[in-house]
Amino acid sequence: MTKKLLLIDGNSLAFRAFYAMYNQLDRMISHKGLHTNALVAFNNFLDQIVDPMQPDLAVVAWDAASGKETFRGELFPEYKDGRSKAPSEFKEQFPYLREMVALHGLRNYEQPGLEADDIIGTYSRLGEQAGYTVIIVTGDQDLTQLATDKITVNVTKKGVTEIERYTPDYIMEKFNLTPLQIIEKKALTGDTSDNYPGITKVGEKTALKLLAEYHDIDNLYAHVDDMKQSKLKDNLINDRQLAFCARKLATILTDATLALPLEEIEYRGIDYDNLVTFYENLDFKKQLAKIKALQKSGQISGSQTTVEKSINVIKLQDDNLQAVAMLGTKIAFHIEMVGQNYHIDDMVGFVIGSPATGYYGSRDVTLLQRPELKSVIENAGIIKNVFNIKAQLILLKRLGIKLKGTKFDFLLASYLLDTTDNDNELATLAQRFDLYMTSDEDIYGKGAKFAIPEDDARVLAHLANKADILMQVEQSAFDALQEHEQTHLYTEIELPLAQVLADMEYQGIKIDQKRLRDIGSDLEGRIHAIEDAIYIEAGEKFNINSPKQLGVLLFEKMGLPVVKRTKTGYSTAVDVLEKLAAQAPIVDHILQYRQLAKLKSTYVEGLLTVVHDQDSKIHTRFLQTLTQTGRLSSVDPNLQNIPMRTEEGRQIRTAFVPSEPNWQIVGADYSQIELRVLAHMTGDKNMQRAFLNGEDIHAETARAVFGLKDDAPVDALMRRTAKAVNFGIVYGISDFGLANNLGISRAEAKNFIDTYFKEFPQIHAWMAKIKEIAHEQGFVETIAKRRRYLPEISSKNFNLRSFAERTAMNSPIQGSAADIIKIAMIKVADALRNHHMQARMLLQVHDELIFEAPMDEIQELTELVTNVMDSAVVLDVPMRVESHYGNTWYDAK
Incomplete structure (x- = not known):
């Protein structure tokens, strides 16, 4: 087998790594205060590109100093002048980059007088x-001049982590x-990044034409006359x-005298310890x-960490x-599926068992329908540990x-x-x-490379590892919940x-579907009519x-004032x-056109594509573990x-x-729930009095601020205006x-806010206190x-900190409102079951619940739901629920 030599351009890749995750700069900071964005990106490069290669020889080359201290600086003193200094956040990571390289088994090498x-x-x-096959990895296209057959x-x-392979044929x-x-091209064009000129007004296009005819600058100048x-x-x-100076500057040395012989850059392998x-x-x-996963699977050995069996x-x-x-009264159970949509995606297989009795599994999920397995799954006396209970419930419902x-x-x-x-991957969460x-990515691949392995044993072993984690982690997770005083939140709400x-x-x-x-x-007809009106007004x-064509029309041809520009032209x-x-x-017609076109594409055509053929229904997914406030999020499609x-x-x-004849849609929603929570949490007597007296809180606020x-x-x-102030304060x-929201001056806005806090002083005091708490403990809490x-919260970046x-x-208010609606949903579901009603809860749209029910249950349902939602949580101010019903969701509002 041909031996491999790997050569890595350290400086160019380090800079690329830094800017690849530059938008994460203020988030990627270690507990010691070190920025780590470049380190993370460079490590990804080593993991994904270098480590799998397993070269025989390998070196990461670094610039010993600036290019001015090389022969190029002597030849052209302005070489690399004008380059901005490296950011301090990058410089602090540089020593760690070199250490990381060494730990991955690669030699770091630099030599005075030479560039990398x-x-x-x-x-x-x-x-x-x-006789080596040589692989160079760089972020700089200049090195493509080195490409040969080998x-x-x-x-x-x-x-x-994404590369483009340059061979002579590809070049x-x-x-x-x-x-x-x-x-030769560099000789003609120069290089602005290295600050040396070429021929005046010769760009890449002209250079390529000249080289196609003359091949190199020697031949070009032989025929210039x-x-x-x-x-x-x-100019030539x-x-x-x-031109001849630029060629010397652009030429990479291939015959320098190196202090470190080739045979001494042997790849040493990763130092896992x-x-x-x-x-x-x-x-x-x-x-x-x-x-640790590699250690656990036996692919590597030796570590300072505990390796599990x-x-x-079976x-x-x-x-x-x-x-x-015979598995006992406490087991782990897990069904694996392809993708995220458990309503329609295929199931890969399942596993069931415990560390004490062993794990059993199969790729054939229909085995779960057999009495021997179904009886265990449906036995409430056998406790099951799972991952993503909602997905497991629905996958099993499908069976x-x-x-x-x-x-x-x-x-x-x-x-x-x-x-x-x-x-939300089990392997990642288990690391805590x-x-x-x-x-999962190591087993199934990712994106276009995703595939279920043909080896059933490998898939089932992966599922068994998941089940085993579920058994091992339970006590630690419950201990952590108890420490955070979140056991009630987990067991009684989520x-x-x-x-x-x-x-x-x-x-x-x-x-x-016919109505849709x-x-x-109807929308299509209106869109065409507006389209015709736009063409008439445009005269073409x-x-x-097309934002580009629209921008040219509005700002160049029609002469409208330019409000904002983007990188590619005018903002529209x-x-x-x-x-x-x-x-x-x-x-105005363009705004109408966009609004109607979005309605048609997103909500008409989009909804029609996700209606299930079997029941003519849409089955959304409510994401319970996505938002940081605790609010539910709806996807596939978003019905909120x-x-x-x-x-x-x-x-x-x-x-x-409704899904049944002679049924209706019922909607019940909380009125001003976040403001009521605000009044409760802040203890503000003026706001509480308004709610206790049943007054219009926005009208009361208007009287105060005006x-x-x-x-x-x-x-x-x-x-x-008062409503905007109320919710803006929240x-x-x-x-x-x-x-900006009200279209008034900042002075007027400041006066509104100052007056508001005079009217509701305890709100202002609470906000100051909650900021203080956030700085002290790094988090805030809801009522649950x-x-x-x-x-x-402690970022040096003012915008991030603000x-x-x-x-x-905001989070305690919005999160507490989310807690309340969740508690209400649980209590409403219990009430419907206890009253043996046919009515069904269908959707949650933040502060609103949507039901369907037979006509003869409507009165009972609205009274029941209103009472349950009103009393779901006891606050210092009353809750208020409004309910409506009708033949469609539109009518139930």
């Missing part, structure tokens, strides 16, 4: 002569150049010295997990199904099985313990408890809510959906067009986002209908934000002890 390119160039030629230059793009195909002509008289000819003659310590110091949890799984078949009945006896859902517990981590296993949500999702909501298509046809046809965003609407009728602002949008709701008498009338504009709005962690402070003020 020259080290790579020389090693590449030595390696080629010694030397491949891999240039990273989109960060540091010819892409540039119509040989590798050595890369140097034969060229027709032109400005190009004059005048800049002859610059010390790499674990390195990762621990940098808080690299995912990287630690990967090492490999888990065996394949279930007809002759051993009865063994499941006609009811999951009972579940007390521990690792996903729900993990979510409550840390809402900032949206990685120092438990490690192979990730766990029972999962069952309620599973029932709602599985039930689904009926769609009148009729709405689409153009692509209305909604906020820009709204500012211009009064100046030209065409702008059906438009309400316009009549055209509201018409979409007329297609949501300085009106207690009994003075409040007009609609005043009330709207979200920690600034005078700038309020001014749900935590919102605020990692940016956002965290606003979040600290």
Whole structure:
């Protein structure tokens, strides 16, 4: 087998790594205060590109100093002048980058008088002569000049983990150049990044034409006198010295004298022992997990960490199904599926068992329907540990099985313990408890490379490892919940809510597809009419959906004032067009066109594509572990986002209908729940009095901020302004934000806010206190002890810190409102069951619950739901629930 030599351009890749995750700079900080964004990205490069390669020889070349201290600096003193200094956040990571390289088994090498390119160039030629296949990895296309049949230059793009392979054939195909002509091109164009010029006014296009005809600058200058008289000819003659100087500067040395012989850059392999310590110091949890998973699977040995035993799984078949009945009274159960949508995605297999009795599994999920297994799953006396109980409930419902006896859902517990981590993979979450296993990506691949292994034993072993984690982690997770005072939140709210949500999702909501298509046809007709009006006003046809064409029309041809620019031209965003609407009728028509086109594509066509053929229903998924506030989120599709602002949008709701004849849709929603929670949590007597007296809180606020008498009338504009102030305060709005929302001056906005806090002084005091608490403990809590962690609360970045402070003020309010609606859902579901009603809960839209019920239950249902929701949680102010019903969702509002 041909031996491999790996040469890595350390400086270029380190800079690329830093900027690949630059947007994470203030979030990627170790517990010691070290920025780690470049380290994380560079480590990803080593993991994904280098480690799998297993070269025989390997070196990471670094610049010993600036290029000015090399022969290039002597040749051209301005070489690399003007380069900005490296950011301090990058410099502090640099020593750790070199340590990381060494721990991955690679030699670091630099040599005074040489740039990293020259080290790579020389090693590449030595390696080629010694019979090695040479692989260069760089972020700099200059090194493509080194490509030969034995030397491949891999240039990273989109960060540091995606590469483009440059061979002589590929360079010819892409540039119509040989590798050595890369140097000649630089001779003609110069290099602005290295600050040396080429021929005046010769760019890449001209350079490629010249090289296609003359091959190199020697031949070009041999024939320059034969060229027709032109400005190009004059520039070539005048800049002859610059061209030959540029060629020397661009040429990478391949014959430098290196102090470190080729045979001494042997690849040593990864030093797992010390790499674990390195990762621990940098808080690299995912990287630690990967090492420990490899140890657990026996692929590597030796470590300073505890390695767990490999888990065996017994394949279930007809002759051993009865063994499941002997597993005991506490087991783990897990069904694996392809993808995220448990309503429709295929199931990969399942596993069931415990460490004491062993694990059993199969790729054939229909075995679960057999009496020997079904009886165990449906036995509430056998306690099951699961991961993502809602998914497990619905997957089993698809098989006609009811999951009972579940007390521990690792996903729900993990979510409550840390809402900032949206990685919902079991292997990742287990790392918090120092438990490690192979990730799903390592087993199945990712994206286009996703595939279920043909080896059933490998899949089942992976599932058994998951089940074993579920058994091991339970006590630690419950201990952590108890320490956080979140046991009640878990056992009395989140766990029972999962069952309620599973029932709602599985039930689904009926769609009148004909009605939806009729709405689409009506929208299409209106869109065409507006389209024609736009063309008439424009005086020409153009692509209305093209921001570029629209920008040219509005700002160049029609001469409208430019409000904002983007990197690619004029901004035609909604906020820009709204500012211009009064100046030209065409702008208002464009806004109408966009609004109707979005309704048609997103809500008509989009909803029709997700209606299930079997029951003509939509089965959304409510994400219970996504938001940091505890609010539910709806996906596939998002039914919490059906438009309400316009009549055209509201018409979409007329297609949501009862699933049974002579039934109706019922809606029940909390009125001003967040303001009521605010009054309760802050203890503000003035706001509490308004709610206790049943007064209009927005009208009362209007009287306060506008300085009106207690009994003075409040007009609609005043009330709207007061409403914006009320809800703005809840979200920690600034005078700038309020001014922008209301279209008033900052001075007026500040006066509104100051007056508001005079009227409701305890709200102001509470907000100051909650910010103080957030800074002290790094999190805030809801009434149910749900935590919102605020990692940016101590950030040196003012904007991030300010956002965290606003979040600290809002999260207890919004999160407590989420707690209340969840508690109400559980109690409503219990009440429907206890009253033996046919009515079904279908949707939750933040503060609103949607039901369907037979006509003869409507009165009882509205009274029951109103009473239960009103009393779900006792606050210092009364809750208020409004309910409506009708033939469609539209009518139930």
